[in-house]
Amino acid sequence: QQPVQSPQAVILREGEDAVINCSSSKALYSVHWYRQKHGEAPVFLMILLKGGEQKGHEKISASFNEKKQQSSLYLTASQLSYSGTYFCGTEKSGGSEKLVFGKGTKLTVNP
Amino acid sequence: DTGVSQDPRHKITKRGQNVTFRCDPISEHNRLYWYRQTLGQGPEFLTYFQNEAQLEKSRLLSDRFSAERPKGSFSTLEIQRTEQGDSAMYLCASSSTGTGNGYTFGSGTRLTVV
Numbered sequence: 001q002q003p004v005q006s007p008q009a010v011i012l013r014e015g016e017d018a019v020i021n022c023s024s025s026k027a028l029y030s031v032h033w034y035r036q037k038h039g040e041a042p043v044f045l046m047i048l049l050k051g052g053e054q055k056g057h058e059k060i061s062a063s064f065n066e067k068k069q070q071s072s073l074y075l076t077a078s079q080l081s082y083s084g085t086y087f088c089g090t091e092k093s094g095g096s097e098k099l100v101f102g103k104g105t106k107l108t109v110n111p
Numbered sequence: 112d113t114g115v116s117q118d119p120r121h122k123i124t125k126r127g128q129n130v131t132f133r134c135d136p137i138s139e140h141n142r143l144y145w146y147r148q149t150l151g152q153g154p155e156f157l158t159y160f161q162n163e164a165q166l167e168k169s170r171l172l173s174d175r176f177s178a179e180r181p182k183g184s185f186s187t188l189e190i191q192r193t194e195q196g197d198s199a200m201y202l203c204a205s206s207s208t209g210t211g212n213g214y215t216f217g218s219g220t221r222l223t224v225v
Contacts, residue, residue: 002153032213041115041202042154044213087153089214098144098167099214101153 001026003090005102012078012109020073020105022088031064031071032089032099035082042087045073050093075107083109115217117203123223124193131189132220136205143186144214145178146202154202160186161208193224 003024010018022031030049034042048064048071059076075082085106089099116135124130136143141162146154157176158168162183175193180186190197200221204214 034213034216041216041218042214044215047211047213049211089154097142097161098156098159100156101146103151103153 002100003088003102005086005088005105007105008103009106010108012107014080014109014111015077016109018075018078018107020075020086020088020107021070022072022090022102023068023070024090026069026090027093028064028066028069028090029093030091031062032091033062033071033073034087034089034101035084036087036104037084045086078107078109080109080111083107115203115205115215117201117217117220119220120218121221121223123225126195126224127192129189129191130193130222131187132201132203132222134186134188134203134217135184136186136203137215138184140205140207140215141183142206142208143180144204144206145186145188146204148200148202148219149198157188157201190222193222195224198222198224 003022006021032047033045036042062073064071085104087101087104089101118133144159145157148154156169158178160180163180175191178188200219202216202219204216206212206214
């Protein structure tokens with residue numbers, strides 16, 4: 001039931017792009033994306049809803065493929081502040097109303 | 112709006128002791144969630160409330176864990192007879208009903224059982 005994230009870790013140079021994937025074996029109603037910096041709480045980035053459109057937030061955007069039950073997070077022209085661990089949280093169809101989180105993808109952006 | 116507050120930030124307890132954590136959600140949020148996170152893992156669902164009603168509790172949660180949210184405001188999570196495997200970060204989050212609303216997490220309570 002836990003979504004699978006890939007890759008587990010990414011190392012970038014400032015200005016490079018990255019894609020983080022999240023896939024589920026269950027039919028999904030929504031996918032959330034969060035970023036957690038070391039020693040801090042996870043911070044909400046965006047939500048993708050079933051039937052919704054691709055979302056964007058500055059240089060961070062995401063898509064949701066309902067047929068494949070997959071979501072991807074796109075980080076373009078990465079900045080040092082993008083470093084952290086990214087989690088996807090999935091909500092099953094039928095309105096379970098709770099999120100099940102993946103194990104996370106650790107992103108490191110170097111100067 | 113001061114965000115989600117959790118107390119205490121850190122707790123060290125001896126095995127077998129009981130501990131209680133408190134969470135104060137954002138006042139306008141009617142949903143409150145408890146998660147547990149260990150090093151290198153994503154948050155693991157424990158339980159959640161809508162207003163004062165506890166709507167779901169993880170099957171992974173033993174009877175030693177109990178949570179309350181009296182009057183639909185703050186919530187407490189109690190762990191009885193703590194074990195070393197209970198050592199983790201306990202995160203509280205809140206949200207409001209409706210589509211498109213993400214969770215706001217608190218800074219967590221780090222529990223160490225010695």
